[in-house]
Amino acid sequence: MKTIAITGYKGHELGIFDQKHQGIYYIKKAIEQRIIPLIEEGLEWVIISGQLGVELWAAEVVLSLKKQYPNIKLAVLTPFLGQEERWQDATKEYYTRILNEADYVDSITKRPYDNPSQLRLKNEFIISKVDGLLILFDEDKPGSPLYYLEIARKQQQFKEFSILMITPTDxxxxxxxEQAAENWD
Structure with a gap:
């Protein structure tokens, strides 16, 4: 697998409204544990759409792994121009920092948001360009990642396509x- 998309819930879907929330550490750790073996097996590109929450946390993981694995690259393919326009200033700064460190940044539709089909097009486009999907997903609480997952499952019908999940149980x-390890220290 040379390319993988990573997606999952937006922060608010997980009840996370602050970048200092303890849950982010565990989500990032889970992503790291999943992608290191993929990098070691030849993964070259991680692609996200720049969505707040799991996608940007995954970007942080990839960017931090570049020190140890300089061949891994991050692409941010936004669904439309200016997706951050209505975000708070601190969130815009965080997003801009990630875009500035990414290896490739582009918008799938070369215009500002004008209709929801741009989000569907984004999912379809990214899934068509990757070999697999790593998704933080809870079957009992589908939320926004379900749309990505449905397209990925359709992709499996036409070609070899991996879907890797991080579940609430994981x-x-x-x-x-982690807590057991802390107790041993």
Whole structure:
């Protein structure tokens, strides 16, 4: 697998409204644990759409892994121009920092937001360009990642396409492992 898209919930869908929330650490750790073996097997590109939440946290993970794995690259393919326009200033700064550090940045539709089909096009376009999808997803609480997942599942019908999930159970086990390790120290 040379390319993978990463997606998941927006922060507010997870009840996370602050970049200092403890849950972000565990989500980033889970992403890191999933993508390091992929990098070691030849993963070259991680693609996100720059959505707030899991996607930008994944970008942070990829950017931090570049020190250890200089061949990994990050692409941010936004669904439309200026997706950050209505965000708060601190969020815009965080987003801009990630875009500035990414290896490739572009917008799929070369115009500002004008209709919801741009989001569907973004999902379809990105899935058509990658070999797999890593998704933070809870089958019991589908939310926005479901749209990406449905397109990825359709892709599996036409070509070899990997779908890797990080589930709430995976996160719970990670938290338990981390807490057990802290208790040993």
């Amino acid at each position: 996160l719970d086990l990670l938290v338990q492992d």
